Amino acid sequence: MIVTSAHPEKTQWCEDSGADLIINHKTQNVNHAIKQFVPQGVDVYWDATNHPEIECALNAIAQRGRIIIMAGPQHQTTLMVGPFYTKNCSIYGFTVSDATIDELHTYASQIDYWLGRGVLRGKVALRLPLSRAAEAHQLDESGSLVGKIILSPEWE
Structure with a gap:
C-alpha cells in the first residue's frame, strides 16, 4: 500500500499500520515516487481528499486500473480523455450517503469482519460525551x- 501524508503523526500511524511506501506530498513528487516504487503503476488509486488530482491519478494508474474519488460535491476537475481511455481504466465516485440499507449492512459486516481479525484498525483521536457534539464538529x-472522534451517550 502506498499512502501520501505530510503530517508527522499521520505518517507514523501509516508506517505503524504497514504502509509499504509513504510519500510526503508537500516535499516529494508523488508521481515520480510512485513510478520509482511501482514502475507499471498502481491497480487502485483512491483519493479521499477535497481536491483530487485527476492528472496525478492518471499518471499513477496501471493499465486497466481503477480510480476511486471521494471529493467534496463542489469540486470540479478536468478529465484528460487520452490517458484515461488509452489505459482502459475506470473512475468510480463513492459516497456512503447514496448506499441502500442492504449495501450498508454488507459494508458494515465486511468492516466488522476485518476489524475483528485486526486487518483494519481505526485511529481514535478523542472520546467525548454526546453533549459535546458541537465541540466535536x-x-x-x-x-x-x-x-x-467517538461520541458516547452520557450514561456509558
Missing part, C-alpha cells in the same frame, strides 16, 4: 486531530 473541521 468544530475540532473535526479544524483539521487539528489525527483520527476519529
Whole structure:
C-alpha cells in the first residue's frame, strides 16, 4: 500500500499500520515516487481528499486500473480523455450517503469482519460525551486531530 501524508503523526500511524511506501506530498513528487516504487503503476488509486488530482491519478494508474474519488460535491476537475481511455481504466465516485440499507449492512459486516481479525484498525483521536457534539464538529473541521472522534451517550 502506498499512502501520501505530510503530517508527522499521520505518517507514523501509516508506517505503524504497514504502509509499504509513504510519500510526503508537500516535499516529494508523488508521481515520480510512485513510478520509482511501482514502475507499471498502481491497480487502485483512491483519493479521499477535497481536491483530487485527476492528472496525478492518471499518471499513477496501471493499465486497466481503477480510480476511486471521494471529493467534496463542489469540486470540479478536468478529465484528460487520452490517458484515461488509452489505459482502459475506470473512475468510480463513492459516497456512503447514496448506499441502500442492504449495501450498508454488507459494508458494515465486511468492516466488522476485518476489524475483528485486526486487518483494519481505526485511529481514535478523542472520546467525548454526546453533549459535546458541537465541540466535536468544530475540532473535526479544524483539521487539528489525527483520527476519529467517538461520541458516547452520557450514561456509558
